[in-house]
Amino acid sequence: MTIRTARQDEIIRESLALIAEHGVEGLTYRNLSERFGISVPAFYRHFASKADILAGILDYLQETSRVVFESAEAGGTDALDRLRLVLTGYAQRFAEDGGLAAVLFADEIGGTDRALQERVLLHMEENRERLTALLAEGAAAGLVRSDVPARRWAFVVMGSLRLEVARWRLGGRTTDLVAAVAALWADLDVILRPPRTERRKA
Amino acid sequence: MTIRTARQDEIIRESLALIAEHGVEGLTYRNLSERFGISVPAFYRHFASKADILAGILDYLQETSRVVFESAEAGGTDALDRLRLVLTGYAQRFAEDGGLAAVLFADEIGGTDRALQERVLLHMEENRERLTALLAEGAAAGLVRSDVPARRWAFVVMGSLRLEVARWRLGGRTTDLVAAVAALWADLDVILRPPRTERRKA
Amino acid sequence: MTIRTARQDEIIRESLALIAEHGVEGLTYRNLSERFGISVPAFYRHFASKADILAGILDYLQETSRVVFESAEAGGTDALDRLRLVLTGYAQRFAEDGGLAAVLFADEIGGTDRALQERVLLHMEENRERLTALLAEGAAAGLVRSDVPARRWAFVVMGSLRLEVARWRLGGRTTDLVAAVAALWADLDVILRPPRTERRKA
């Protein structure tokens, strides 16, 4: 949706890496300048301000989330399978772009800037809506326990994923996040499905 | 465990408030100085460096967590009830000290400092262990589904709680966090318990 | 005298407006670029440096002053009437081009540049000479008190006009400058003329 130049994309990707490695505070013009080998003011040609870089990052994250959801929704045999594809999709993106995972759920990006914070919240809500829809669909198909609201399920899934990523970051990103997410899914699958007896009756 | 002077405690509490209001970046000597009405260098009497303040905050958080767990473990009719008391206990602390909730799960406190990051991770693991123990106990008593490992349950509970807090922060801390946590628990109770058929047999 | 391209004239006029609105600091390539909708380096086709733009502005001001004086000197029934036409002429130019008035007496244009400062001073002196000539002529014709040197009269007239413009600028250019100048002239006319008794005798 948002059109970005090649350079802007490069900057966003490098910013992502910077944040992944040193936290949001690590994203400074000086650091960017060192990575790109160009002077600090040069970046102002591409982003009018630092807030604009952060906004760009947010756009990028949102787009990534959309791609993950859309390709998951396109494939998959049923709702639960599609949910699995969402988590798997995220994991794949993480594998491709290490910075991404570190930042995807990093709410700190909002910083003090209210406008930015609201965008982070919006992104969060958008993802939650998508998850909720998927889980409601699963519940309707009898694949997901319906005695817990779909919105809550979405929360539980999102929360678990975020925590997995948070631990991975704090641990210095040395563990295998993709494997951890796979293990998470294995358990979530069990948690979400209705008890056998119920299913037998149905 | 760690012995702190009264002044140190005051500083930690005020720091917590500062972080809650303006993020980790908001915790500066200048801001502290304004709140306390004393000069900046005065704080160096109480904490040798900013890292020490953050370490103090971490201690404080850990102690708070311990109190919450211990008082929950003391009371409660069964494991699940004790788990409920943990979440309720947190919620109560949050109600008493707004800053606390904002920071309790704020991994950013670690910042760039590796040593600090590890302590955050440790705190996380400690809590997870405690939760895991509680949930294993619940599983043993047939109160918690045993087809999902206790460690995973701990993860799911922690992750959901953290996400609830994160949303509350991003939303500007205007919503009722205590109520939200209560609602979360209601659903978690359903999620955790074994299906009725199983329970009937038991 | 100085030959300027049409584009150069446009730039000068826009620069004048910029200075009028935001002070000399407001005259930047970036601001010009935004107003013209062309890129910053494009301006270097027309002016080799910023100092050249300022020099151009000075030329323009000087030309304007000359036009005002020459058309005043051409018309007018006597020296005092011609002086009135000078002030009136300025006022009319101001009405046509808001930026002009703001800048006409703005010595700040010189900035730190000695060469430019000298040109401002020269412009000032040139105007003073012209005013002095006019007032000397008036004194010779008995229309202007001759017990005060013509050079001083020129100073008083110029100083009053400048102060009027300065107040108008500081007031945010909301008042009616043309009316203020008219009122100024009405009083200056009284101040300049010799006392009736003297005139009667002559």
Place this chain on the structure above:
Amino acid sequence: MTIRTARQDEIIRESLALIAEHGVEGLTYRNLSERFGISVPAFYRHFASKADILAGILDYLQETSRVVFESAEAGGTDALDRLRLVLTGYAQRFAEDGGLAAVLFADEIGGTDRALQERVLLHMEENRERLTALLAEGAAAGLVRSDVPARRWAFVVMGSLRLEVARWRLGGRTTDLVAAVAALWADLDVILRPPRTERRKA
């Protein structure tokens, strides 16, 4: 009225000198730092921002003006003599503090800052009021022509003085400003006094 520390006074005085020599643009933290031989951030101990320095300068100018007026109003045989003392008083201050004269009427100090601009305007009006009062008193005593409103006289006096200072600045402050002001007063005295015939009659 406004209480200032010794260091704040030093900074204001040096700022004045800086502005006198290089214009308002010359007042930078770096320049101050070089003059004082202390680091740039050190100045933030004394003035919270650059606008505060400028505000301090404005205070200082206003106080200076008040002192000049009050000591002139205290002495002096009559209104005209007191007016002379005002101009003389200014000239003396100029001699003591070269920067002062350069800045006293430098409206640029306001810069783009509306709040500051308004204070400059206020200062201007205050001085004008004082001059007007003096001249009205002179008119009442028959020492000043009453066929021109006192407010206009104030304008003429102020405008001439300002122009004298402006020329002196543009000329690189090489001429003798005090002498120039004395010469100005000699002529103003003639201009202001009613014609002899009138006076004879009265």
Place this chain on the structure above:
DNA sequence: CATGAATGAGAATTCATTCAT
């Protein structure tokens, strides 16, 4: 126990200018 003064490092940002295309 506390303060005032100062500092080095670093932040975001703006500006005039250059140069290859």
Place this chain on the structure above:
DNA sequence: AATGAATGAATTCTCATTCAT
């Protein structure tokens, strides 16, 4: 004739920290 990309120098300002008093 105009643009996109880049740059060096400068700007205001913040921060954690030190030290003499």
